[in-house]
Amino acid sequence: KHDKARPGAESELEEIYYFQVAGEGGFGYQRVYGTPERPINVLAEVRSGDTVLIPHGWHGPSIAAPGYDLYYLNVMAGPGQDRAWLICDDPAHGWVRGTWESQDIDDRLPFGAKENDR
Template sequence: MIRLDVTPESAKWGYSGLRVVELAVGESYATSTGDDEVIVVPLSGAVTVTADGQEIELQGRASVFDGPTDVAYIPIKADLSLTSHRGGRFALATARATKRHSVKHVTVDQVRVELRGAGNCSRQVNNFGTPDVLDADRIIACEVLTPGGNWSSYPPHKHDDAGPHESELEEIYYYEGGPGYQRVYGTEDRPVDVLEEVRTGDVVLIPHGWHGPSMAAPGFDLYYLNVMAGPGERLWLIQDDPEYAWIRDTWADQEIDPRLPYRKEAR
């Protein structure tokens, strides 16, 4: 069953997309990637991924809060099928692409786990689809986990080099856990600031411009999957809002939240 389907067409932009598929025990799902490259991300459960005559067994995890997962990269113009013998929920992060890369299995030990910030700005980033980990055409993807009461996606930032729009990344936030809150700044073409409550299954679309923070309500951990793509070079450019950039300096004498990292053994 398709639980969520964001395409470039439905988002009214050009590149980023996300589909969340829920499979019952023994159920399968089949599709063609067409003009999209895809990263299959287990949110819960394990899955067998078949594409281009290759079969990849993704070990997955019980939930997004049980540590990082292995993922599968599938290129454009491929027949793709997912089969889950125990059932589960799986994200298909997509980007409209032109170059055809090979199928890849990014194993758990290849995922770069990063602890960012300090104090109540501590969060964990699992980098499985970033340019330093995965060779792809356009897609950039990672997941961020924020302990209850903490702020992430902070200082507020944007993903461009202050140049023309072709340098900017279209970004999808997909959430699990919560409740939490997400802020997105207004822009010339969307002049109203947005502050939305988010829970499991919600998405926030950010076509360009400043955004953040993501705030996890005390007592409720927050997860989000980031999917980004754009027309320019595949670079994960992060530019802090100058009004808030000084906040990074305050982390120097603070400890990282001891609840991090999230891993199966800790739960």
């Protein structure tokens, strides 16, 4: 999450996700959930052209239905003077970040690129 100004640790930023799904009829889901102090509970079905506002709380995963590729563009804005994107992982799921280094890069990235441009 990034909804509380804590210098050097977390930025206060709202976020908007814009979605595109490859494949006719494709869809996905976006999850947003909060803290006991600032509850929010959203599980939104998303299709191409949809947006989801994340005013606060943790968010993710962004999930594509089987057989479809999901793309999202996220935009952030907040009141702080610093242009920093400092995030705080949910303690229950922070371990996931430690697994990224050992994973291969998905060969579909960058999304929509021509094969010889990758």
